[in-house]
Amino acid sequence: MAVTAAGWPTVPVLPDPAADAVLASGLLPELSYAFGGPFHFLLPDAFDRNLGAMHDALAAAGVDGFVHFAKKANKAAVFVERAVAGNAGVDVASAAELREALGHGVRGEHLVVTGPAKDPALLHLAAQHGALVAVDSLDELDALVAAPPALGGRVRHVRILLRCLPNTQPNSRFGLSGSELATALERCVRAGDAVRMEGFSFHLSGYAIQPRADLTADLVDLCLKARVLGLEAGRISIGGGLPVSYTDAESWHTFLAGQNRGHYHAGKAFHAGDFYPYHSPVAGADALATLLATRPEGRDRTVAAILKDAGVQLLLEPGRALLHQAGATVFRIQGVKERDGYSLLTVDGTSLSLSEQWFNSEYLPDPVLLSRDPGRDHGHDPEPGPEPEPEPGPHRRLAGLFPASVGAATCLESDMPTWRKIAFHRRPRTGDLLxxxxxxxxxMDSNESPFHDLPLPPKVVIDRIAGDRPRWRLDRHFT
Structure with a gap:
């Protein structure tokens, strides 16, 4: 349902039996007590399914492809470990990320290094371990050509892609313009064996399929031209940008049409265009399959056919799409205040552990209210007793519903994990979990901060769900 019976907008998530089993197990209140603060639980089996589905999409289209997990999407070691086990690589953008990936079993040749103006230490490590470097500027290319690593008494070539500035996003601060690409190709030719130019890369903001298909075809053309110059040019990377669907179409469109200032604490206003698109008609591996089956503008063949005919390998760097349904975040309610027709909850963490706010937005999928008493109601059933009478006034409490916004345990007025008034089906209480x-x-961790000396939320890996007792452990992230 897109709205409650009383017309209150909701964003219900799609079914997730594994997460539901963890909620029903009684484990989460125990972990909240043990950690004394917020925490995340991870479901790595979902990562395996998502990765497998992408491999299946590539195979079904007959495309030679390789998936790199975008490590920036989550710092947990377990996802790097599952990438290795699933025959995938890792996309890194710092020396720390590169070392972490190596430490958890990723082979250097299965690393791709992205990001602007890379630190010399990162470039040195990348070249030393045979990682593929997406070159973002001419200066970066010159640095790699001038100082190839000496390994075992011999000079080893540096593996690179040339990152292109998309014509459709000319104001992006990433990538090489057309003239810069021409200069870069000349320098690669002059560099000889010092550089192994393996192809091109791009990353597009947004989630539209057609522009990705168009640019993919253009990069295949660039590969063919680079080969005429004597360069290898047999791979292209299309970055990430595969959308994820958190909710169903009806719920999402109804929410967007109905949400207004009255649904948020303090009359906060959000522009619908700033929200992540929490529903997508095609998502994850289905979006990849759709991309491969799309005909670029002005072409008579699909992306898959263009790649196969040119003998070009497709690289991709998904993050969010590999992590769909792979974890959740748990806060404990520390206090409850009553406002005009709704409650204001304070939880034992901060909005920095729900980082969608960095887009002037917030994380919209509805949280689950879990009882402080394990096994009592698992957060789904209303409290016994008569329904309260609706309160008077323009913001009266809705009969049978208990709207509540969620604030953080800091002194910042704007530190709100959820400005939206969530319509709970029972009254939230101190000690309950969200x-x-x-x-x-x-x-989970893109914006995490130990503000107020609050500890960073730990990550709990759920390795197996057997009966009512999930098997869990702490993640092995080094730092």
Missing amino acids: VYPNTAGYQ
């Missing part, structure tokens, strides 16, 4: 679903992709 479980934010499907947060593994970017929400």
Whole structure:
């Protein structure tokens, strides 16, 4: 349902039996007590399914492809470990990320290094371990050509892609313009064996399929031209940008049409265009399959056919799409205040552990209210007793519903994990838990901070769900 019976907008998540089993197990209140603060739980089996589905999409289209997990989407070691086990690589953008990936079993040749103006230490490590470097500027290319690593008494070539500035996003601060690409190709030719130019890369903001298909075809053309110059040019990387669907179409469109200032604490206003698109007609591996089946503008063949005919390998760097349904975030309610027709909850963490706010937005999927008493109601059933009478006034409490916004345990007025008034089906109480679903992709740690000396939320890996007792452990992230 897109709205409650009383017309209150909701964003219900799609079914997730594994997460539901963890909520029903009684484990989360125990972990909240043990850690004394917020925490995340991870479901790595979901990562395996998502990665497998992408491999299946590539195979079904007959495309030679390789997936790199975008490590920036989640710092947990377990996802790097699952990438290795699933025959995938890792996309890194710092020396720390590169070392972490190596330490958890990723082979150097299965690393791709992205990001602007890379630190010399990162470039040195990348070249030393045979990683593929997406070159973002001419200066970066010159640095790699001038100082190839000496390994075992011999000079080893540096593996690179040339990152292109998309014509459709000319104001992007990333990538080489057309004239810069021409200069870069000349320098690669002059560099000889010092550089192995393996192809091109791009990253597009947004989630539209057609522009990605168009640019993919253009990069295949660039590969063919680079080969005439004697360069290898047999791979292209299309970055990430595969959308994720958190909710169903009806719920999402109804929410966007109905939400207004009255649905947020303090009359906060959000522009619908700033929200992540929490529903997508095609998502994850289906979006990849759709891309491969799309005909670029002005072409008579699909992306898959263009790649196959040119003998070009497709690289991709998904983050959020690999982490769909791979984890959730748990806060404990520390206090409850009553306002005009709604409650204001304070939880034992901060909005920096729900990082969608960095886009002037917030994380919209409805959290689950879990009872402080394990096994009591698992947050789904209303409290016994008569329904309260609706309160008078323009913001009266809705019969049978208990709207509540969620504030953080800091002194910042704007530190709100959820400005939206969530329509709970029972009254939230101090000690209850709020479980934010499907947060593994970017929400958990992109903006984390130990503000007020609050500890960073630990990550709990659920290795197996057997009966009512999930098997869990702490993640093995080095730092």
